[in-house]
Amino acid sequence: MNREFNEDNEERTEMNENNYSEESYDTKKERKLVVPGEVIEEGDDYLPGDFTRKEGNKVIANRYGLVEHNGRVIKIIPISGVFEPRRGNNVIGRVEDITFSGWMMDIGGPYSAFLPLMECPRFINRNNIDEFAGIGDIMAVKIAGVKKGGIDLTLKFRGLGVLEDGRLIKINPHKVPRVIGKEGSMINLIKDSTKTEINVGQNGYIWIKGDLAGENKAEEAIQLIVRESISSGLTEKIEKFLGGKE
C-alpha cells in the first residue's frame, strides 16, 4: 500500500516537471500557515503533494506547516515535529548500547539506529568494540538505509567518525537549514567568532567543541537562531550578538 502511494507521488512530480514551463499558476504566493483539515485550495487546477490530500476538488492539509505552490502541485513544508530519517542524511548520534556486532545509537526520530561493526572503516577487535566508541560517545554518522522499524548507519564516508570531547545540543530538526545558513554562512560566522568546532546533524543534534566560553557563546547563538528563525535580518542579529562581548 505504501509503495503504491510512493509511486503515485513520483508520477505527480514528473507531471509537475513537465508542466513547469506553464507559468500561468502563481508560484510566488506567500506561504500560508495551515492546520490539519484545512482546505488549502479549491478547484481542479491543483494536485496534492506532500502532506496534503484531495477530497472532491479540494486540496486539504494533513499536517501543520507552510504551504508551498509548485506549479499545480501543492505541498506542505513541516515546521515542527520529530526528525524523519532518510537515506543519505548526515546526522550526529550518541551511543546508547553496544552489542556484539555494533553500536545502538540515539539519533532522535521514531526509531533507534544501528551502526554495524562492518560499516566501520578501520579494523576493530570484536572483543573490544568500546575501544572505538563507548556508551555515551558522540559520532557523526550517515544514514545508510531506513527499513521498517529500524535505521542502518554507516561510517564509510568522509568526515564521519567519533567526535571527541565537546558537547551535544538538540534543536528542532526543521530549523537546521537556518542554523547552517546559505552555503554555511551562518554556521561559519559562529565558528569563526567563537573559535569553536561545530558539527550540525540533519537530525537537529549539534556537536560543539571549543573553550568553555566559546562553547557557551555558540550554544546561545544557536538557540537564538532557533527562537528567531522566522524573523528577517537574522544574520545581522547574530553578528551583533556574537560581536557584543568582545
Next chain:
Amino acid sequence: MTSSYTKRIDKRKFDELRPIKAEVGIIPNADGSALFAFGETVAIAAVYGPKPLHPAHMQNPERGIVRCNYNMLPFSVTERAKPGPNRRSKEISMVAGNALASVIDLERFPGTVIDVEIMILQANASTRCAGINAAAMALAQAGVVMKELVSSVSIGKIDDKIVQDVIKDEEDWEEGEGATDIAFTMTSVTKEITHLQLDGRIQTNRFMEAVEAAKNACEKIHQYQIRALKGEKIDETK
C-alpha cells in the same frame, strides 16, 4: 409544567461557552504543546514522539500507538486530589487517547508511540473536554500527520434545558429532571463523533438535540484552535 432552570447559574446563554483561553507552544521541551481553558477549567497538553516504544511487546508492527495520560494535579480542585493514576483518570486517559487516535495517521510509523500528556491545572467540570482540545492542538503543533483536528465539548441537560459547556454547579443541579451531562468529541471538519460519554438520563429526541448543540459548540471551539495554532494567544478571561 414550568421549568425550574430558566437562567444559567453563571448568567451565560444556554448555547454560550465560557471564556476561552488557547495557546500553543507553552512547553518548549515537548515536540508539541498547548493550553486550553474553558473559564476556570484549565488544561495543558504535551506531545512527544513518534518515538521508539518500550517495552517492545507493546509495539504494534502494523501501526503506531497513542499513549495518553490524563491527570488532575493535586491543587486543581478545592479538596486536594491525591496524585497519581486512579480509576477515573485511567478511564479518561483511555477514551481521550481513542478520541485522538482516530484522526492520526498511525500507519506512517509502525511500532512507535506518540505520548500525549494531559494535565489539569484547575478544574470546574469539562476537564476531559478541555484536555482533549489542548491535546489536539498539541498534536498538530508536534507535526503529527493527521486528517483533521478534534474538538471536544460537554453538553448538559439541566432540568429540561440543553446547555453548552457545563460547569460544576450545573452538574449538581437536582431540581426538575435533574442534570445530565454528555461529553462529546467530534472531528473538527466532518463532525464525526470520536468520543461520547453520557452521565445521567435523557430522552431520545432530546439526545439528538444535544448532538446538534455539540456540533455547534465544536465548530466554535475549532475556530479557537485554528486561531491559536496560527500563532494567536487567545485569552477571553480578562
